[in-house]
Amino acid sequence: MADYREMWKKLNINLEKHDQLCEVLPELYGSVYLQQEDRPEGMNYFNYVVSEVHGARIQELEEHKKNGGKVIGTFCVFVPDEVILATGALGVGLCAGSQFWIEDGEKVLPKNLCPLIKAFTGAKIGATCPYFQSCDMLVGETTCDGKKKAWELLNEYTPVHVMDLPQMKREKDYTMWKDEIRIFIDKMEQLTGNKVTVENLKEAIKLANKKRRALKRLYDLRKHKPSPISGLDCLLISQIAFYDDVNRFVDNVNKLCDELEERIKKGQAKEKKRLMITGTPMALPNWKIHSIIENLGAEIVVEETCTGTRYFENEVCEDGETLDDLIDNLARRYLNINCACFTPNSGRIDDILRYAKEYDVDGVIDYNLSFCHTYAVEDKSIRDMLKDKNIPVMHIETDYSTEDSGQIKTRVEAFLEMI
Numbered sequence: 001m002a003d004y005r006e007m008w009k010k011l012n013i014n015l016e017k018h019d020q021l022c023e024v025l026p027e028l029y030g031s032v033y034l035q036q037e038d039r040p041e042g043m044n045y046f047n048y049v050v051s052e053v054h055g056a057r058i059q060e061l062e063e064h065k066k067n068g069g070k071v072i073g074t075f076c077v078f079v080p081d082e083v084i085l086a087t088g089a090l091g092v093g094l095c096a097g098s099q100f101w102i103e104d105g106e107k108v109l110p111k112n113l114c115p116l117i118k119a120f121t122g123a124k125i126g127a128t129c130p131y132f133q134s135c136d137m138l139v140g141e142t143t144c145d146g147k148k149k150a151w152e153l154l155n156e157y158t159p160v161h162v163m164d165l166p167q168m169k170r171e172k173d174y175t176m177w178k179d180e181i182r183i184f185i186d187k188m189e190q191l192t193g194n195k196v197t198v199e200n201l202k203e204a205i206k207l208a209n210k211k212r213r214a215l216k217r218l219y220d221l222r223k224h225k226p227s228p229i230s231g232l233d234c235l236l237i238s239q240i241a242f243y244d245d246v247n248r249f250v251d252n253v254n255k256l257c258d259e260l261e262e263r264i265k266k267g268q269a270k271e272k273k274r275l276m277i278t279g280t281p282m283a284l285p286n287w288k289i290h291s292i293i294e295n296l297g298a299e300i301v302v303e304e305t306c307t308g309t310r311y312f313e314n315e316v317c318e319d320g321e322t323l324d325d326l327i328d329n330l331a332r333r334y335l336n337i338n339c340a341c342f343t344p345n346s347g348r349i350d351d352i353l354r355y356a357k358e359y360d361v362d363g364v365i366d367y368n369l370s371f372c373h374t375y376a377v378e379d380k381s382i383r384d385m386l387k388d389k390n391i392p393v394m395h396i397e398t399d400y401s402t403e404d405s406g407q408i409k410t411r412v413e414a415f416l417e418m419i
Ligand code: BJ8
Pocket: 075, 076, 077, 078, 114, 115, 116, 117, 143, 144, 145, 146, 147, 280, 281, 306, 337, 339, 340, 341, 369, 371, 372, 373, 375
């Protein structure tokens, strides 16, 4: 890897601490990813992206800034990427998935809080994440209480714009969400000095849809029995989707899909037990559950999460004559995401049932980050519905530590024997 220390220094990274992080990641990646057998050639690109995660991509962001562009950090799939792209800015997902950042997060946040929130806060206050350091503005949203309050803390470090997300899906909520998108457009115009027009917003919608289509193509290939790619690899690709250059990412996903189609034609190894993960997102480098399950010989074939189907399902309609038409299209697509912060959220149950059929799963793992109450409460309705359809389901509540890995492994083993 090239020497990025000068760049990190300019970004005010805590170099000493950051060195510790740089030591942990390759080791973890090697043990989780590189030991998988028979990986598609096309995964080499994604290996490269991970090896350069705090290097080459950050350099590109810095280059973009030198040329007058802005970098925007986001934390939720409700924040419309299209607005960021239309103003010529680059968006990066900042949700954090490593135990490494928890200690710093707990310096300012209660211990009994969702690890995702503690980790991203810790990444910022410990100055160990170059993505955070590169951002000109962060965009928060009013989803769960923990996140809502974390924006106030982060705002002391980097300006945070908060989008007020309605938590019901009535017509007046669409109107309100449209208004929030308009306010976000104003904010982005002020920050970048670039106007959002029908032309550039349409272009941005097309680009974001292109990414959605590539991911959908990848997920559709997982419907084959056996899946031509591991759940671990797909999870990694979804995680990388949040910060990689869009066109390059789409090209590489499509190349990989071409290879997977060839694999399917050739026929492959024996079938494995097929599982769906549903629940809270798995931010990079949270590979814990996938790694445990796939090491036990089963395969994860779909994730009904924000690092899965919720990120790419449903395209934004590309038709429209006016800016208002396009904003309406954005509002309709985004408010259609079924996150547990909504009430009611029966759409998520319909999605899970549909995926169970489409991907022909043998069982479902309801994955819950600790202290994420909305998803924890939805567990009951999901369990009831799946039991009703005779689909085995298992709930796993966990954080980023490895302390409970042995116990989870034993439980998953028993579950796999039963299904
Ligand atoms: S659309 S899931 S990305 S809010 S931070 S809600 S895990 S307690 S991330 Fe999320 Fe948007 Fe919903 Fe998806 Fe729970 Fe943690 Fe809150 Fe979380």
